[in-house]
Amino acid sequence: MMFFDPLIINPVILHASHQRKRMWCRPIYSARRTESEYATLYPKLLHDPEKFQNYARMSQPSFHELHDLIKDYIQPGFTNFRDSISTEERLLMTLRYLASGTSFQHIGYNYRVSHNHTGFIVSETCRAIWERLTPLCLPIPDxxxxxxxxxxxxxxxxxxxxxxxxxxxxxxxxxxxHAGESAFGQDFxxxxxxxxxxxxxxxxxxxxxxxxxxxxxxxxxxxxxxxxxxxxxxxxxxxxxxxxxxxxxxxxxxxxxxxxxxxxxxxxxxxSVERATVIIQASYVLHNFVRQRDGLPLxxxxxxxxxxxxxxxxxxxxxxxxxxxxxxxxxxxx
Known part of the structure; x- marks a missing residue:
């Protein structure tokens, strides 16, 4: 017959009962679908072209054209547990980060996304912007x-x-x-x-x-x-x-x-230098894209x-x- 000493088992049970339950998603993030800027502000901006341009630094037609160009390159990964962040929302987050110059954490609070995931989204979207717009806006001339x-x-x-x-x-x-070496001048x-x-x-x-x-x-x-x-x-x-x-x-x-x-x-x-590089590249090619379509602001x-x-x-x-x-x-x- 097996025998268990309650003096040994009980402390283990007590310790387990006092462990904090870990949250899969913080309440601030779980409210993303109803409280984020994408859910509350974006629909209103769509009815105010001037404010939309001030917010995203481009017109609505340019925004939708850019989204069509990169949406296949920034699709969210499949998951059974969380609401995925749409490609349109990812682009808007990135444009707001570039336009405002604020931190990933600040953008994350506004869009109800963790700052780590915000950094990943911005980096991925900037890379897609650079790769898709470079042939259109920075082609090598003949x-x-x-x-x-x-x-x-x-x-x-x-x-x-x-x-x-x-x-x-x-x-x-x-x-x-990490510091990177400049490859500038290789074209010459x-x-x-x-x-x-x-x-x-x-x-x-x-x-x-x-x-x-x-x-x-x-x-x-x-x-x-x-x-x-x-x-x-x-x-x-x-x-x-x-x-x-x-x-x-x-x-x-x-x-x-x-x-x-x-x-x-x-x-x-x-x-990091690697992430900053793609942010800077996307910023300048995006500037060309907007100028070609929207012209210069007054x-x-x-x-x-x-x-x-x-x-x-x-x-x-x-x-x-x-x-x-x-x-x-x-x-x-x-």
Missing amino acids: RDTWERIADEYYRLWNFPNCVGSIDGTHQEIQCPK ENNRLDLPPPKPLPNTDQELPFVFLADEAYPLRENLITPYARRSLSNPSRIFNARLSRARKSVECAFGLAKKKIEVLHRPIRC QANTENAVNNNITSLGPIAHSGRHSIRDGFRNYFHD
Whole structure:
């Protein structure tokens, strides 16, 4: 016969009876379907286009077009126990995070989702935005397109054979886990841009290559033109620097307009470098998407300045890079 000593068993029973029951879902999250911003505010925003645009930083038609583009890439996983978060709600959460610049925790409270899951949703949605919009809004131009860009750039900024300006802005990331290496400049080194062959400057027979413009933080390259050093400048070099600086206003305006619309770019991003990278990528391609469809807001200010904390590309040897810059200098002086 088996015998159990009650003095031994009873403490075990008592201990088990006093264990706290663990909740599968906190009450604040279980009320998501009725109390979240998606349930209470979103239906009202649909009847107020102006407020919707202020909330999501895009028009309703643009929102629905974007949702159609990415919905298959942000489908919630199947579960038997919880209400899944719809693709539309995931997109709205992400847009509000980008527009407000607040924390995952704050967005999570507003949408009744844990801050960890909010971070996952934002990251996944930003990755889908980047992957789906890049071919549409940031395609690599072919040679004919490069030439059209150069013609338009000359019309706007009076700098011939220029296909764009290059700059960078510092984005603070709070408590990064790992630091990544910059791969910027590989397109130049590997000749992946497929620029057109050199072309004569207007009203001359002097052929010069198509170029990008940058400031002194970047190295001088065959297709990347930077200012002359400020010390002991000749008058032609001073004129060239002024023309280059004026033509580079386009990229400064671009950063300023993006930061004006997307508040997350103004503040430290509190997440890993990997997650912050996809958030930043999505922010800028989303800015292009909205501009192409909704235009610029009436209050847009094109005089916003940007920081110039730029990662240097590192110099490369090229005997002709100085003569190319001199060719542009002589063109402007003559």
